[in-house]
Amino acid sequence: MSKHALVSFTGNTKIHTEIALTGSKSECNRALIISAASKGTVKVDNMSIAADSVTLDRILKQISSTAPHQQTVDVGPAGTAMRFLTAYLPTLPGNFLLTGTERMKQRPIGILAEALKTIGAEISYAEKEGFPPLSITGPLPQSKGTVKIKGDISSQYISALLMIAPTLEQGLTLQIEGELTSLPYVNMTLNMLEEAGISHNWDGNNISIKPQPFKAATLVVEPDWSAASYWYSIACLANEAEISLPYLKEQSLQGDSRIRSIMTAFGVQTATTATGITLSSSTTDFTDAILDLKDCPDLAQTIIVCAAALKKNLSFTGLETLKIKETDRIKALQNELAKIGVTLTEDNLVYTLNCDGLHFPDRVTFGTYEDHRMAMAFAPLSLLIKEVVLEEMDVVEKSYPDFWKDLSKAGFTVAAI
Numbered sequence: 001m002s003k004h005a006l007v008s009f010t011g012n013t014k015i016h017t018e019i020a021l022t023g024s025k026s027e028c029n030r031a032l033i034i035s036a037a038s039k040g041t042v043k044v045d046n047m048s049i050a051a052d053s054v055t056l057d058r059i060l061k062q063i064s065s066t067a068p069h070q071q072t073v074d075v076g077p078a079g080t081a082m083r084f085l086t087a088y089l090p091t092l093p094g095n096f097l098l099t100g101t102e103r104m105k106q107r108p109i110g111i112l113a114e115a116l117k118t119i120g121a122e123i124s125y126a127e128k129e130g131f132p133p134l135s136i137t138g139p140l141p142q143s144k145g146t147v148k149i150k151g152d153i154s155s156q157y158i159s160a161l162l163m164i165a166p167t168l169e170q171g172l173t174l175q176i177e178g179e180l181t182s183l184p185y186v187n188m189t190l191n192m193l194e195e196a197g198i199s200h201n202w203d204g205n206n207i208s209i210k211p212q213p214f215k216a217a218t219l220v221v222e223p224d225w226s227a228a229s230y231w232y233s234i235a236c237l238a239n240e241a242e243i244s245l246p247y248l249k250e251q252s253l254q255g256d257s258r259i260r261s262i263m264t265a266f267g268v269q270t271a272t273t274a275t276g277i278t279l280s281s282s283t284t285d286f287t288d289a290i291l292d293l294k295d296c297p298d299l300a301q302t303i304i305v306c307a308a309a310l311k312k313n314l315s316f317t318g319l320e321t322l323k324i325k326e327t328d329r330i331k332a333l334q335n336e337l338a339k340i341g342v343t344l345t346e347d348n349l350v351y352t353l354n355c356d357g358l359h360f361p362d363r364v365t366f367g368t369y370e371d372h373r374m375a376m377a378f379a380p381l382s383l384l385i386k387e388v389v390l391e392e393m394d395v396v397e398k399s400y401p402d403f404w405k406d407l408s409k410a411g412f413t414v415a416a417i
């Protein structure tokens with residue numbers, strides 16, 4: 001249990017700052033797995049300091065330097081590490097117990113594990129059927145070159161399979177069933193594989209990758225657009241803002257760069273500069289009544305909390321996957337928004353905010369549910385509420401360890417209590 005963060009902003013909320021964001025954990029964790037699958041032919045540049053990436057890097061180094069006997073591999077709360085290693089470990093010689101936090105043991109892995117079993121992987125569930133921890137014995141003798149996989153639960157299962165595909169004797173054709181969720185993350189995987197010399201063929205619901213060698217390449221990890229979203233929220237809620245985010249590019253592999261266009265409607269302008277981007281606040285009266293977030297689930301909390309603070313009764317679709325992330329993010333949002341008089345209700349998979357009762361008490365304590373994005377999405381409310389307490393401040397380490405330091409740099413007062 002870590003301390004809580006007490007965040008406040010005294011005086012007029014004018015924010016002029018430059019924030020150097022760490023690398024995207026999504027890009028970094030792909031780069032690390034691709035590098036490992038290529039046996040070092042592919043290098044990684046600008047490693048992210050996100051705990052999920054540091055953990056995966058450490059695990060991959062440990063595995064490559066350890067003899068093939070039973071090893072416990074603990075990913076903690078890192079979803080991508082769990083999913084990517086579920087596919088990668090069966091390609092290595094050895095016996096592995098792949099595990100994570102108590103929450104990780106509630107995040108489904110059966111869809112990916114069963115798909116891998118159909119092509120010859122030896123995987124069993126060490127505790128509960130369909131969930132981590134997994135017992136994995138490799139290397140797999142590949143029995144089949146085609147695999148069916150559901151696309152509507154987590155795109156990470158698909159990315160995981162794509163990254164091992166070129167190393168498999170028969171390559172791999174994925175037959176994706178159901179509508180693909182989080183699509184930009186699959187494109188990110190394919191693009192990064194392409195940078196590493198791996199071609200694919202995407203035809204309807206099938207993605208095929210033939211067995212092929214990686215080429216010498218360096219994958220450069222770009223700053224994290226999901227982390228940038230909290231600065232958009234801050235720019236939106238401040239009286240005045242000019243926030244520079246160096247090295248962020250509009251053309252990004254990260255689908256969360258969509259925050260830029262969404263926030264234009266919320267009154268945040270983005271200018272491209274020689275060094276990156278600069279956000280500034282202006283006023284708009286937006287009318288967009290319904291937003292689909294299926295392609296960018298990690299932006300959901302930022303946008304929903306910001307819309308609530310602006311007293312906009314917006315509706316949202318594409319939130320189905322939020323229940324199986326670091327926490328049930330729908331429940332967590334409902335509980336915490338209630339503290340400022342806002343409700344979030346569902347009808348037929350459409351979620352709608354009702355902000356008619358919005359109020360800002362002098363001090364509010366928001367629970368964070370072991371979810372970095374709960375802490376970071378609610379912290380900007382300290383521009384409107386005198387004292388905001390975010391429980392368990394270390395939770396931000398997962399993707400954005402410098403978050404509190406960066407808030408201080410921008411003029412917020414942050415105390416560990």
Ligand SMILES: O=C(O)C1=C[C@@H](OP(=O)(O)O)[C@@H](O)[C@H](O)C1
Binds near residue numbers: 156298
């Ligand atoms: O592939 C990735 O890097 C990610 C994919 C998304 O998950 P789902 O595909 O499970 O929605 C996203 O929420 C997660 O933070 C990172």
Ligand SMILES: C=C(OP(=O)(O)O)C(=O)O
Binds near residue numbers: 079325373
């Ligand atoms: C869902 C997330 O991460 P993961 O699934 O990789 O744990 C996230 O970072 O919001």
